[in-house]
Amino acid sequence: MNMRMAAALCGAALLFATASHSAPKSLVKIQKISKIQAAKIASLGYDVVSIKDGYAEAVLDKAEAAALSGKGYSLKTLIADLDKYVEQMKGTQNKTDAYYNYAKVETVLGDWAKKYSEICRLESIGKSCENNDIWALKISDNPQKNEQEPAVLLMGAHHSREWPSIEVPMAVAEKLLTNYSENPEIKRLVDTREIWIVPVVNPDGVIYSMEKSKFWRKNRRKNSDGTFGVDLNRNYGYQWGDVGSSNSGYSDTYHGPHAFSEPESIAIKKLA
Structure with missing residues (x-):
């Protein structure tokens, strides 16, 4: 597909962390460290979710916490068991049904493609590792044609x-589709660009996260060492295997056996 793609990864990260099948995870404060030290810890494959002046927060199981303590780092547990914490939060802001799940995304995109067929196509x-579709909605004044226009890519859920x-x-x-006929600025944007929306890059992981393990981060690739999952955001070709990723399948930042090893990252590569 020939298009000039300005890629924008939109999304806000929920303070969720990946849990393994058996080891409970804790939210831990790593105290009295510099940002450089925190970045080094993250580069080793630890799930560092926040870096601040003088400390960092990470999601660790007992073995990971013990390993960092053994290296002389001072740790303070903020939430002892994240699984239990999320269960206790049910009925408040962390209800799963408050968010789009994969099935709802699929349905809504299909409905939009029918209702606004003059300016979009689905x-x-x-296909993902588990054979789920990776859906892309194209929004443009001539959605069936590949025009020589600037293109925009909006993606969600690399991390499930x-x-x-x-x-x-x-x-x-939704904003573009529902306001196209009434808002001149939105009409101008749609008429002069090819806008691609990929809400769920990682469908398998999202399904698994919402139905089985809320803290799951990677896709659902079965790795050769018996572990599951590749961090799709670290599976692209640019600086593959660099700082901030891991070569261990046990790590939440596992970059995969090679760049573009995953069908999900390949799909985005072909689109872009």
């Missing part, structure tokens, strides 16, 4: 636990 740009990242591209798509 296509599957590939980041449910709010699905909301952003869906909200943008």
Whole structure:
């Protein structure tokens, strides 16, 4: 597909962390460290979710916490068991049904493609590891044609636990579609660009996160060492295997056996 793609990864990260099948995870404060030290810890594959002046916060199981303590780091547990914490939060702001799930995204995109067919079309740009469609909605004044126009790509859910990242591209798509005929500025944007919306890059992970393990981050690839999942955001070719990723399948930042090893990242590569 020949197009000039300005890629924008929209989304806000939920303070969720990946849990393994058996080891409970805790939210831990790593105290009295510099930002450089925090970045080094993250580069080793630890799930560092926040870096501040003088400390960092990470999601660790007992073995990971013990390993960092053994290296002389001072740790303070903020939330001892994140699974239990989320269960206790049910009925408040962390209800799963407050967010788009994969099935709802699929349904809503299909409805939009029918209702606004003059300015959008829906296509599957590939299949995930578990054979779920990776849906892309193209919004343009001539959606069936590949025009030589600037293109924009909005994506969500590279990391499956980041449910709010699905909301952003869906909200943008809805705004463009429902206001096209009434808002001159939106009409101008749609008429002069090819806008691609991929709300769920990682469908398998999102389904698994919402139905089985809320803290799951990676896709659902079965790795050769018996572990599951590749961090799709670290599976692209640019600086693959660099700082901030891991070569261990046990890590939440596992970059995969090689760049573009995953069908999900390949689908985005082909689209872009």
